[in-house]
Amino acid sequence: MSSDWYQSLSIETLQALAKQESVRHIENYSLDELIEILEEIQEEKAANQNQSNDIMRLKSKKYNIIHQNHIIHSTEAEFAIPEQYADTTITLLLRDPFWAFAYWDVNDLELKKIRGQQKQVSLHLRVSELKDGKTPIKESINQFEIPIKDTDMSWYINLPNPGSWYEVELICSCLDHENVLILARSNRIESPGGYWLEHVEELKQNKDQLALFLAGHTDPAGFLADNALIEKILAGTMHRK
Amino acid sequence: MSKGFVGLTLHAHLPFVRHPEYPRFLEEDWLFEAISETYLPLLRVFNKLRREGVPYQVTISLSPTLCSMLADSLLQQRYIDHVNLMIDLGDKELERTKEFPKINELAHMYRELYIQNLSDFTGVYRGNILQGFRSLEDSGHLTLITTSATHAFLPLYKETPIAVKAQIELAMMSHVAHFRRKPKGFWLPECGYYPGLEKYLAHNNIEYFYGATHSVSLSEDKTRRGIYAPVSCKNGVNLFARDYGIGQLVWSEDHGYPVDGSYRDFYRDIGYDLDLEYVRPHIHEPDVRSFTGYKYWAVTDTDSPEKRVYDQKAALERVSEHAENFIYSIKKKGAKIGKIIDREPYFTIPFDAELFGHWWFEGVQWLEQVLRGLAEDTELETMSPEKYLHRYPKNEVIQPALSSWGNRGYSSVWVDGSNDWIYRHVHRSINRMIELADRFPDQTSLKERFLQHAAREVLMAMASDWPFIISNGTSVGYAERRMKEHIHNFNLVYENMCRNSVNTEWLTRTEKKTNIFPDIDYRIFGGGIE
Numbered sequence: 029m030s031s032d033w034y035q036s037l038s039i040e041t042l043q044a045l046a047k048q049e050s051v052r053h054i055e056n057y058s059l060d061e062l063i064e065i066l067e068e069i070q071e072e073k074a075a076n077q078n079q080s081n082d083i084m085r086l087k088s089k090k091y092n093i094i095h096q097n098h099i100i101h102s103t104e105a106e107f108a109i110p111e112q113y114a115d116t117t118i119t120l121l122l123r124d125p126f127w128a129f130a131y132w133d134v135n136d137l138e139l140k141k142i143r144g145q146q147k148q149v150s151l152h153l154r155v156s157e158l159k160d161g162k163t164p165i166k167e168s169i170n171q172f173e174i175p176i177k178d179t180d181m182s183w184y185i186n187l188p189n190p191g192s193w194y195e196v197e198l199i200c201s202c203l204d205h206e207n208v209l210i211l212a213r214s215n216r217i218e219s220p221g222g223y224w225l226e227h228v229e230e231l232k233q234n235k236d237q238l239a240l241f242l243a244g245h246t247d248p249a250g251f252l253a254d255n256a257l258i259e260k261i262l263a264g265t266m267h268r269k
Numbered sequence: 270m271s272k273g274f275v276g277l278t279l280h281a282h283l284p285f286v287r288h289p290e291y292p293r294f295l296e297e298d299w300l301f302e303a304i305s306e307t308y309l310p311l312l313r314v315f316n317k318l319r320r321e322g323v324p325y326q327v328t329i330s331l332s333p334t335l336c337s338m339l340a341d342s343l344l345q346q347r348y349i350d351h352v353n354l355m356i357d358l359g360d361k362e363l364e365r366t367k368e369f370p371k372i373n374e375l376a377h378m379y380r381e382l383y384i385q386n387l388s389d390f391t392g393v394y395r396g397n398i399l400q401g402f403r404s405l406e407d408s409g410h411l412t413l414i415t416t417s418a419t420h421a422f423l424p425l426y427k428e429t430p431i432a433v434k435a436q437i438e439l440a441m442m443s444h445v446a447h448f449r450r451k452p453k454g455f456w457l458p459e460c461g462y463y464p465g466l467e468k469y470l471a472h473n474n475i476e477y478f479y480g481a482t483h484s485v486s487l488s489e490d491k492t493r494r495g496i497y498a499p500v501s502c503k504n505g506v507n508l509f510a511r512d513y514g515i516g517q518l519v520w521s522e523d524h525g526y527p528v529d530g531s532y533r534d535f536y537r538d539i540g541y542d543l544d545l546e547y548v549r550p551h552i553h554e555p556d557v558r559s560f561t562g563y564k565y566w567a568v569t570d571t572d573s574p575e576k577r578v579y580d581q582k583a584a585l586e587r588v589s590e591h592a593e594n595f596i597y598s599i600k601k602k603g604a605k606i607g608k609i610i611d612r613e614p615y616f617t618i619p620f621d622a623e624l625f626g627h628w629w630f631e632g633v634q635w636l637e638q639v640l641r642g643l644a645e646d647t648e649l650e651t652m653s654p655e656k657y658l659h660r661y662p663k664n665e666v667i668q669p670a671l672s673s674w675g676n677r678g679y680s681s682v683w684v685d686g687s688n689d690w691i692y693r694h695v696h697r698s699i700n701r702m703i704e705l706a707d708r709f710p711d712q713t714s715l716k717e718r719f720l721q722h723a724a725r726e727v728l729m730a731m732a733s734d735w736p737f738i739i740s741n742g743t744s745v746g747y748a749e750r751r752m753k754e755h756i757h758n759f760n761l762v763y764e765n766m767c768r769n770s771v772n773t774e775w776l777t778r779t780e781k782k783t784n785i786f787p788d789i790d791y792r793i794f795g796g797g798i799e
Contacts, residue, residue: 081676082520088741089628107757113697124679131693215428220671222487236609240495244482247517248598249524255678
């Protein structure tokens, strides 16, 4: 359907659609090339949808007034928003037990000033794993650094352990690491864990508790809810000592 | 077996979409399709059961954004225009399909549905279908609850608690304005919960909320009853965690009831199948093909090379079978759970309301059959969370776990590579709104209106719908545009307030367009959090 539909459109309409999909230099592409690009974008979107769970897939039907993203608003004025903000801050959002999303803004003047004072400085994210929400960062269980570029504004951080707390610092250091300047410190987030994650053996031994746990997370066809921690717990109950 | 209770809950929500600046607007069809295919058919079934004296209790969550649209006179008139357009299409279809009896019969059926909808909408409800839900609550058949003001996914706003508080307070105000009573229950959008959220629910006298299955099973505390009874947070607010397994009988896109080959196919629609010339007066400009509701094909078995013409009689037979199977599955599970826990199990089974009738055309009939079956059953009965809490006021106290019913159980739908850019701006806007509320606590007249509108724009930017749509790739251009519009509008107010100026013409125009929450008080963003 998609291909036939694209074939029926003028090059101007295809260019407008491509522009809407953030395709750059649209004027350089032929009609066939534009169709190919748009089809690839749609395929990628379909693949993303396939990764969704059943609720999310069905929920998306509610917004499905047309088959694909063919809405063109090119004649309307764009609403300008800033690319970044002038003060230096970093925010951490928990995405799931194993991933967090950090975004930050750096004041350009501040960075220029540092660069003027220090030669060869570089930016890093320093991730601290902590046992709770109050422990000072210097008492972290674990720390690691992620090098970032000046142009980076966000990063997905792999969290090593569910059940721990995490905080991120945006740091600027000279190449020999003698001088380290903390530009901003994030909020602290807790990666979820759960009682049964720490007591898998108890769950394994208690048939009623295991039955209750399974009843909530499996459908009548025997399929398990899509959750990494649930999978981990149940995998643990199947291991022999 | 001992008795079990079934807590059926439908969550009805659509984002606020209203474009008076255009004569017709494509995304307003979200509302019109939902009214035609879900809300009015549901009201007809609920009223029919009430008339016949069939006992049932269903909980309905109606989002403040949806209520605002359903109560809006411009959108009410546009819905009437939309239905008339579809009735005209039906007239043409009766003529076009007269040589094809099976399809002609279906065209007739759809046209009659539109005529019935128009009659109910204008005659029974006088344009405002909210009164239909209110009446069913008055008679004790429905329990109406609310959700966060603009359907914000709250775990991503944990660091800005004032915004969470504002979302909940405003939702309560909106619900009272529409239904004249305070709700006792709260639907957390996408079942998104984080530890501590219950504090803001308790401030608003909320007695219970809904959560994902693992909000209980992945708690730091053990429970004796799992998800088959509510649990209490330490502050006394109760949590009903959904039964994933039972829900999947309907939700599953691989083996759920709606994918049965006999049911009507959602995608095949004459808005796409017929010549452009023919459908042009009934779709959107400029030649944007869209759904019309005239759909003649069945889902059809996957091994069949061609789609079958939809056979409504065969589909309704499957509806009865699937309703029976649903009740049987709960009973089977209840028999097992009843031996493990020390009281009658409660099955929390929530669905998106728009799943019924819109995506699953026969879903409303299925729900009717389920309610009839449960009314006659000796082992199961429908019961609202409120009634169950009245019966069992004391429940296990635990600290629920961070959770949602999204992919993998957390926030990954609302924070991914496609939509993560929004949080930099929304969080910033919230913090700036707090700053404005604290700096200008006593504004009156024009500046007060300016600040009220700023609060409106921030709340609109928090809606979970925009990142969801961007992530799912359905109407990305529109969702991105809406995000930018709300952030842009907020920044405009912020910058003007910092310069001590008000753009009156802009304010009047923007207030007219985004006319949601007319009684909002910007000071809900002020004063800090205790």
